[in-house]
Amino acid sequence: MIIKDIKKAKEILDNDGIIGLPTETVYGLAGNGLNERTLSKIFAIKQRPFNNPLILHLKGKEEIDKVAMNIPDQARSLLDKFSPGPLTFLLEKKESVPDMVTAGKPTVAIRIPEHPVALELLNMLDYPLAAPSANPFGSISPTTAQHVYDYFGNELPAVLEGGACRKGLESTIVGFEKDTTIVYRLGAISIDQIEAVVGKVRLVNHNENAPEAPGMLSKHYSPETRFLLTFDLLDSIKENQSLNIGVLTMNPHFSNPLVKRVELLSGNFSLKEAASNLYAALHRLDKCELDLIIAEKFPDHGLGLAINDRLLRASK
Numbered sequence: 001m002i003i004k005d006i007k008k009a010k011e012i013l014d015n016d017g018i019i020g021l022p023t024e025t026v027y028g029l030a031g032n033g034l035n036e037r038t039l040s041k042i043f044a045i046k047q048r049p050f051n052n053p054l055i056l057h058l059k060g061k062e063e064i065d066k067v068a069m070n071i072p073d074q075a076r077s078l079l080d081k082f083s084p085g086p087l088t089f090l091l092e093k094k095e096s097v098p099d100m101v102t103a104g105k106p107t108v109a110i111r112i113p114e115h116p117v118a119l120e121l122l123n124m125l126d127y128p129l130a131a132p133s134a135n136p137f138g139s140i141s142p143t144t145a146q147h148v149y150d151y152f153g154n155e156l157p158a159v160l161e162g163g164a165c166r167k168g169l170e171s172t173i174v175g176f177e178k179d180t181t182i183v184y185r186l187g188a189i190s191i192d193q194i195e196a197v198v199g200k201v202r203l204v205n206h207n208e209n210a211p212e213a214p215g216m217l218s219k220h221y222s223p224e225t226r227f228l229l230t231f232d233l234l235d236s237i238k239e240n241q242s243l244n245i246g247v248l249t250m251n252p253h254f255s256n257p258l259v260k261r262v263e264l265l266s267g268n269f270s271l272k273e274a275a276s277n278l279y280a281a282l283h284r285l286d287k288c289e290l291d292l293i294i295a296e297k298f299p300d301h302g303l304g305l306a307i308n309d310r311l312l313r314a315s316k
């Protein structure tokens with residue numbers, strides 16, 4: 001059920017239930033982050049392996065000290081600049097955080113979401129919300145309440161309506177080693193924005209199967225339909241012209257008689273707009289009974305890096 005009543009959402013959460021939670025990045029599958037019974041429900045419904053840790057969503061910076069300690073200076077500067085917002089911090093965990101949240105790691109991932117509905121709800125609760133993206137393991141992340149409902153139906157007691165996600169890409173994940181900031185997952189805050197605050201960062205964007213941040217699994221974010229990321233859109237269309245093809249593009253003038261369905265991600269070459277439309281467009285194309293979805297590689301700067309990262313993983 002998709003609901004608008006925040007009090008009802010609180011009631012479900014207070015009774016160890018889980019809900020679909022709107023955030024500015026993507027919808028989450030949220031539950032009491034300090035309660036192991038609830039946490040196991042999140043892992044079960046998402047079919048997520050227990051070695052893949054969860055992000056704790058907090059209502060404000062003052063909550064950080066309850067779950068983390070020894071916060072490095074760079075983390076404080078980034079928190080000042082980007083929280084609330086789509087930046088997730090890997091910090092040394094406190095005893096109070098269940099091992100199930102962190103998959104036994106010494107760090108806990110925290111983030112303060114910027115979505116008004118998420119913040120209003122968090123402010124009514126006296127515990128943080130653990131929430132992975134609200135998609136079954138490996139599939140496309142949801143950016144509307146309907147996407148979440150389509151995935152889980154009534155297996156999930158409720159999805160809290162919060163409109164379409166403004167950012168449309170998952171949060172960027174940062175961790176810290178000595179004086180270095182490490183980016184573990186590209187996302188809605190670009191590397192340029194982070195480097196403007198803390199100087200040069202290191203990118204550890206893993207592609208193996210046993211990664212440090214398993215969100216980096218090489219196959220991820222995938223539609224059911226075969227998906228191809230290409231440097232040369234026209235060439236790839238020609239090569240596959242016997243198939244029913246759908247295209248993701250940023251080119252408002254794109255038109256091709258061999259293509260059945262086109263999703264224009266931005267009318268004015270805005271990477272921000274393209275990012276916010278990306279997953280919804282993929283969900284739509286995935287429902288069109290196409291044989292192949294083709295996307296052209298995005299420019300390798302700013303948000304284009306994060307978009308390319310997701311498209312590359314979707315194409316494996």
Ligand code: TXA
Nearest residue numbers: 025027028053054107108109132133170171213214215
């Ligand atoms: O935008 C987002 O971050 C969304 C919204 C709902 O907040 N959440 C999200 O969660 O994308 P999830 O679980 O789909 O991705 C979080 C990633 C996972 O790849 C997980 O492995 C990694 O964060 N992670 C969580 N805790 C970690 C830790 N202690 N150390 C390393 N990686 C961690």
Ligand code: MG
Nearest residue numbers: 132133141215
């Ligand atoms: Mg995810």
